Amino acid sequence: MEIKSIGIVGAGQMGNGIAHVMALAGYDVMLNDINQETLSAAMETMARNMDRQVSREKISADEQKNALGRITTTTTLTNLGQTDLVIEAATERETVKQAIFEDLIPHLKPSTILTSNTSSISITRLASRTDRPERFMGFHFMNPVPVMQLVELIRGIATDEATFSACKTVVDRLNKTAASAEDFPGFIVNRILMPMINEAVYTLYEGVGNVKSIDSSMKLGANHPMGPLELADFIGLDTCLAIMNVLHDGLADTKYRPCPLLTKYVEAGWLGRKTQRGFYDYRGETPVPTR
Ligand SMILES: CC(=O)CC(=O)SCCNC(=O)CCNC(=O)[C@H](O)C(C)(C)COP(=O)(O)OP(=O)(O)OC[C@H]1O[C@@H](n2cnc3c(N)ncnc32)[C@H](O)[C@@H]1OP(=O)(O)O
Numbered sequence: 610m611e612i613k614s615i616g617i618v619g620a621g622q623m624g625n626g627i628a629h630v631m632a633l634a635g636y637d638v639m640l641n642d643i644n645q646e647t648l649s650a651a652m653e654t655m656a657r658n659m660d661r662q663v664s665r666e667k668i669s670a671d672e673q674k675n676a677l678g679r680i681t682t683t684t685t686l687t688n689l690g691q692t693d694l695v696i697e698a699a700t701e702r703e704t705v706k707q708a709i710f711e712d713l714i715p716h717l718k719p720s721t722i723l724t725s726n727t728s729s730i731s732i733t734r735l736a737s738r739t740d741r742p743e744r745f746m747g748f749h750f751m752n753p754v755p756v757m758q759l760v761e762l763i764r765g766i767a768t769d770e771a772t773f774s775a776c777k778t779v780v781d782r783l784n785k786t787a788a789s790a791e792d793f794p795g796f797i798v799n800r801i802l803m804p805m806i807n808e809a810v811y812t813l814y815e816g817v818g819n820v821k822s823i824d825s826s827m828k829l830g831a832n833h834p835m836g837p838l839e840l841a842d843f844i845g846l847d848t849c850l851a852i853m854n855v856l857h858d859g860l861a862d863t864k865y866r867p868c869p870l871l872t873k874y875v876e877a878g879w880l881g882r883k884t885q886r887g888f889y890d891y892r893g894e895t896p897v898p899t900r
């Protein structure tokens with residue numbers, strides 16, 4: 610089945626990045642969020658990110674105009690029912706994702722493929738609550754979506770080959786690279802990346818280093834493009850904590866216990882860049898470490 614239209618649920622940093630690349634690749638995109646302001650902010654972010662691509666001659670002004678014209682926004686979830694492929698990119702909480710799929714199901718075409726951009730939650734469990742586990746899978750983009758090359762494709766226990774192949778065709782059309790991962794907590798990237806970030810928070814918690822020395826050490830000593838605490842702020846500390854909890858619960862091993870300092874930042878509402886404060890304070894000209 611050929612995918613022509615794509616519904617995206619959640620217009621946060623991942624949702625707007627996914628809409629951006631899908632529209633540039635020629636898909637009709639319908640972007641949904643519970644918040645009209647979030648939808649307006651997402652359209653502004655996409656226009657700004659495409660402006661930068663035009664100024665660097667990665668895309669033409671016409672391509673930008675056509676891509677932005679292919680995106681419609683809606684606060685009514687059920688409007689996504691007639692799209693060919695739905696990518697759920699709402700907050701990393703299983704109850705939120707389940708409620709979205711439950712509300713959407715009565716309005717879907719029989720052929721619509723359902724996917725989730727979840728960073729860690731069981732695809733098989735999400736699929737089992739829908740009417741179409743064979744047409745359900747994980748479609749996991751990396752942040753920032755317009756820049757990162759990888760998309761993890763995760764089959765649930767019931768996902769059929771036609772669904773996998775339709776999603777793989779979409780990844781190919783985006784000129785990105787698909788990696789197939791089995792459905793275990795955190796899949797591949799976050800199974801490896803998130804314990805490193807959590808360990809960086811323990812290194813801070815135990816006073817082995819401060820925010821600046823930990824990030825500089827990993828940038829200059831291991832050639833990472835961002836230090837682990839800077840990266841945690843970039844991903845969102847709520848998302849990092851949610852992923853650690855899924856690893857901890859799902860793999861039942863104490864080595865995945867979330868650092869209490871990570872929990873404390875999330876309890877404070879210091880979620881990183883998206884709330885302007887996390888391991889760094891972003892409210893001034895340059896980011897200032899908070900510890
Ligand atoms: C949590 C999960 O489930 C999975 C995940 O996503 S894990 C997180 C994975 N992501 C990472 O690890 C990112 C690590 N960081 C990096 O790779 C780099 O720091 C970075 C690409 C984000 C920025 O790179 P940089 O060299 O410092 O900045 P800069 O030169 O300004 O930007 C490089 C390019 O990225 C673009 N870019 C940067 N931030 C962007 C953003 N937020 N959105 C869109 N484009 C962006 C720039 O426009 C620039 O594009 P061109 O090459 O086309 O000119």
Ligand SMILES: NC(=O)C1=CN([C@@H]2O[C@H](COP(=O)(O)OP(=O)(O)OC[C@H]3O[C@@H](n4cnc5c(N)ncnc54)[C@H](OP(=O)(O)O)[C@@H]3O)[C@@H](O)[C@H]2O)C=CC1
Binds near residue numbers: 698709728752
């Ligand atoms: N951040 C990252 O680096 C990565 C994240 N992911 C995954 O992508 C998903 C989204 O993460 P991210 O974009 O960072 O998170 P954000 O917090 O930036 O965005 C989530 C968005 O979903 C909205 N939302 C919440 N509930 C609903 C709902 N019922 N219907 C529609 N929209 C809703 C939120 O609205 P409001 O703010 O009003 O609550 C918010 O706008 C998560 O599953 C995350 O694990 C995957 C790869 C990388």
